[in-house]
Amino acid sequence: MSRLTAQFHIPYPGFELNAELDVPAHGVTVIFGRSGSGKTTLLRCMAGLTRSPSGYFRIGDAVWQDESTGRFRPVHQRAIGLVFQDARLFPHLTVQGNLHYGYRRIAEHERRIDFDHIVSLLELAPLLNRMPRNLSGGEQQRVAIGRALLTSPRLLLMDEPLANLDTARKLEILPFLLKLRTELGLPIVYVSHSLEEILQLVDTLVLLKAGRVIACGPAQQVLTDLPPGERIDPGLAGTLLDTTVVDHDDAFALTRVRYGDQFLYLPKQKVEAGRPLRLHILARDISLVVSPASTQTSVLNILEATVVEVLPRGPAAHAVDIKIDIGQPVLATITRKSLARLELKPGQKVYAHIKAVQMVHELPEF
Numbered sequence: 001m002s003r004l005t006a007q008f009h010i011p012y013p014g015f016e017l018n019a020e021l022d023v024p025a026h027g028v029t030v031i032f033g034r035s036g037s038g039k040t041t042l043l044r045c046m047a048g049l050t051r052s053p054s055g056y057f058r059i060g061d062a063v064w065q066d067e068s069t070g071r072f073r074p075v076h077q078r079a080i081g082l083v084f085q086d087a088r089l090f091p092h093l094t095v096q097g098n099l100h101y102g103y104r105r106i107a108e109h110e111r112r113i114d115f116d117h118i119v120s121l122l123e124l125a126p127l128l129n130r131m132p133r134n135l136s137g138g139e140q141q142r143v144a145i146g147r148a149l150l151t152s153p154r155l156l157l158m159d160e161p162l163a164n165l166d167t168a169r170k171l172e173i174l175p176f177l178l179k180l181r182t183e184l185g186l187p188i189v190y191v192s193h194s195l196e197e198i199l200q201l202v203d204t205l206v207l208l209k210a211g212r213v214i215a216c217g218p219a220q221q222v223l224t225d226l227p228p229g230e231r232i233d234p235g236l237a238g239t240l241l242d243t244t245v246v247d248h249d250d251a252f253a254l255t256r257v258r259y260g261d262q263f264l265y266l267p268k269q270k271v272e273a274g275r276p277l278r279l280h281i282l283a284r285d286i287s288l289v290v291s292p293a294s295t296q297t298s299v300l301n302i303l304e305a306t307v308v309e310v311l312p313r314g315p316a317a318h319a320v321d322i323k324i325d326i327g328q329p330v331l332a333t334i335t336r337k338s339l340a341r342l343e344l345k346p347g348q349k350v351y352a353h354i355k356a357v358q359m360v361h362e363l364p365e366f
């Protein structure tokens, strides 16, 4: 499988980027870290906007930088699409003019992305004759994404593309980003410092801290394997579950999803049966029960699980995290007192009572 491999070292006064990563060259790779951790610097190195003197960057079989042989392709010679926080549209051109700008520069035989396809994917047809100043922030970002894609890139680099938008506009754009992920087969590297924003999108998660990659891998794994001290936002510690919608129960306003051979109920979602749906289950929303599942509870979602590991948070903490297995690792947070009472041990069968299932963002139909 094609890979994206990067190695960059940038010594700035007071900050040093020392990042190495090797991730699949497909799906969405999110570079996540606090402000100042070096996300933008890493992205700029990938784009060829900043040159790391000992850098290496390769996507599939294309080596864009290998300083050991003096190879460095500058940004304009890389097949990349760039999207920034601000749309940076050409103010004197219509939406159509902006979209054509990159498209025209690519020779016809090198065009891998069709103009009409992008207009329909991003629902840009009603905007084509408008000027950028008459568009909302979200619409401008959709045009910027379209313009980047129409250069037929091999890689799309996005630097906090939703950061300048309010929550309503963010929700407007997210479904389009999900469509890019599933429909275009184009690798996307996406910089963000908002866990909520990326949970629906992320395939591979790269955590950056003070210029270094502290974790890198499939998002589910990174989120559950991270030592408690390294958690990005302990309140959001939890697990991603990729489920499939089974059916909807109109009478009780619920949607039933399947995970492996188990089922979960959640508030009714506007997603058709058979479609994938990613859930986020917060560790603090799971209780563990040792005796067989009882139906005499208000909790709808009870999954059979096995205890994998107890992850202490330190002697002063009142809570511990328990890694359980339901077909994939899942984190549950319980009190240390409960742990002592239940005497949980690796290999033990338990029932995970899931008190709430977060959607992160409710998905509109598309």
Ligand SMILES: Nc1ncnc2c1ncn2[C@@H]1O[C@H](COP(=O)(O)OP(=O)(O)OP(=O)(O)O)[C@@H](O)[C@H]1O
Pocket: 012, 013, 014, 015, 033, 034, 035, 036, 037, 038, 039, 040, 041, 042, 193
């Ligand atoms: N050209 C430069 N010269 C010197 N220092 C720089 C330069 N560019 C970035 N830095 C420093 O490198 C560090 C990392 O910056 P960077 O913008 O990559 O972080 P970030 O994780 O993207 O932050 P944010 O989320 O706030 O955008 C910061 O301390 C910044 O001041």
